[in-house]
Amino acid sequence: MEKLIITKNDLNDNNEYKEDSIDFDGAIIFEENLGIVKIKKSLKASTYIEAKIGSGIEAGGGIEAGDGIEAGGGIEAGGGIEAGGGIEAGFGIEAGDGIEAGFGIEAGDGIEAGFGIEAGDGIEAGWSVLTRLSGGLKASFVSCLRICVGIDIEEEQMIEASIKKGVVLLGKVVEPKKVCLEDLSKEELIKKIRKEE
Numbered sequence: 001m002e003k004l005i006i007t008k009n010d011l012n013d014n015n016e017y018k019e020d021s022i023d024f025d026g027a028i029i030f031e032e033n034l035g036i037v038k039i040k041k042s043l044k045a046s047t048y049i050e051a052k053i054g055s056g057i058e059a060g061g062g063i064e065a066g067d068g069i070e071a072g073g074g075i076e077a078g079g080g081i082e083a084g085g086g087i088e089a090g091f092g093i094e095a096g097d098g099i100e101a102g103f104g105i106e107a108g109d110g111i112e113a114g115f116g117i118e119a120g121d122g123i124e125a126g127w128s129v130l131t132r133l134s135g136g137l138k139a140s141f142v143s144c145l146r147i148c149v150g151i152d153i154e155e156e157q158m159i160e161a162s163i164k165k166g167v168v169l170l171g172k173v174v175e176p177k178k179v180c181l182e183d184l185s186k187e188e189l190i191k192k193i194r195k196e197e
Contacts, residue, residue, distance in 0.1 A: 001047060002026030008034060016040065021061070028065075030055040036073060043077075048085070051075075056091065063095075068103070086121070098135055105139075123161070137161060140176060147171060 004024045010017060011034065021041040022028060028045040030037055033054035042061035043049065049065045051057050056073025063069060063077045068085030075081060075089045080097035087093060087101045092109035099105065099113045104121035110128045111117065116135020123129055123137070125144035130151060131137060136158040137149050143164040149171035150157030159171045 004028045004045075006030045006034070006037065011037060014038065030057065030071075032072070036076075042079065053090070056089075062097070068101075074109070080115075092127075111144075122164075129166075131157065137171065138176070142166060 003026055015035055016038045022039060023044045025046045027047045028049045030051035032052040036056040036058050039059040043057065043059045044064045046066045048067040049069045051071035051073060053072035056071050056075065057063065058076040060078045062079030063075065064082045066084045069075060069083045070088045072090045074091035076094045078096045081087060081095045081099045084102045086103035088106045090108045093099065093107045094112045096114045098115040099117045102120045105111060105119045106124045108126045110130065111123065111125045112130045114132050117123065117131055117137050119139040122141040122143065123139045127144065128146040128148065129137065129142060129144050131149045132152045134150065134153060134157065139161040141162045141164045144166045146169050147159060147166050148169045149159055151170055157171050159168065159173045160176045163173060
């Protein structure tokens with residue numbers, strides 16, 4: 001597997017990556033202690049994205065990985081964040097659009113999305129889980145301090161997850177839907193099989 005290693009030499013004085021976007025067939029790894037690395041547009045890896053301790057990711061567009069996304073610091077995208085595997089950040093996770101993970105989503109601080117948040121497994125945050133607009137929240141469970149879905153719209157949004165820990169400030173908790181294998185697309189079925197292995 002090919003790896004693209006991002007070092008201090010790849011960044012300008014404003015901690016911006018030398019190119020506007022990264023679309024790499026393989027893994028993207030940000031070295032330790034780079035601070036928040038800014039990518040003007042999008043960041044995409046066919047396998048995984050990893051920002052080591054002391055490094056975070058901020059993209060003007062979306063962030064997407066075929067497998068997981070992991071950062072010692074925070075993860076922030078102007079667009080959506082999507083991973084075939086899990087998403088994990090030492091600090092917060094923030095997306096202008098939705099956040100979707102094939103497995104779990106975990107953040108040391110809060111998790112915030114402009115639209116919905118969906119995880120194949122659980123969602124855990126040190127602080128709060130918040131969505132601004134429609135899309136609600138879907139996961140097997142949620143564990144955090146406070147949960148608030150649909151803060152900027154009038155329609156009540158659904159929280160399809162069991163609440164392990166946390167106070168629901170906004171949103172209606174409903175039983176997570178049972179998934180029938182016949183209802184899954186080919187891609188969703190592959191994610192489910194990977195998760196059970």
